[in-house]
Amino acid sequence: MSARGPTEEEIRNIIMPLMLSGAKMLDRHCPNCGSPLFEKDGKVFCPVCEHRKKQQKAEMKGVEERLMEKLNELANSLPEDIDELEKHLRAMEKIIELLERYRKLEGGE
Incomplete structure (x- = not known):
C-alpha cells in the first residue's frame, strides 16, 4: 500500500x-x-x-518519553499495601516490556 x-x-x-x-x-x-x-x-x-519519517520518529520518541514518565511516577509512589504493590509492579513490568519492544523496533538495543 x-x-x-x-x-x-x-x-x-x-x-x-x-x-x-x-x-x-x-x-x-x-x-x-x-x-x-x-x-x-x-x-x-x-x-x-x-519529512514523514522524521515526524513519525518524533512522535514515537514522545511515546517513549511518556512511558518513562509513567514508569518513574509509579516507581516513586510504591504503596505499602502488598496487593496494591503487586498491581504497581505489574504495571511497571508492562511499561518496561513496551519500552523494550519500542527500542527493538527502532533498531536500538
Whole structure:
C-alpha cells in the first residue's frame, strides 16, 4: 500500500523551500508517495517521505518519553499495601516490556 501524495502543507513547507535552496527537482516521482524526487549534493531523495519519517520518529520518541514518565511516577509512589504493590509492579513490568519492544523496533538495543 503506497502512502498518499504530498499535502498542500507539505508542498508549502517542504518542497517549496527545498526548491528555493537550490535543490533540483527531477522528472521522476517517489514510488511510495508520488512526490517529485529531488537531487541535492549528489543525493536523490523524496523530501516528503523523509519529512514523514522524521515526524513519525518524533512522535514515537514522545511515546517513549511518556512511558518513562509513567514508569518513574509509579516507581516513586510504591504503596505499602502488598496487593496494591503487586498491581504497581505489574504495571511497571508492562511499561518496561513496551519500552523494550519500542527500542527493538527502532533498531536500538
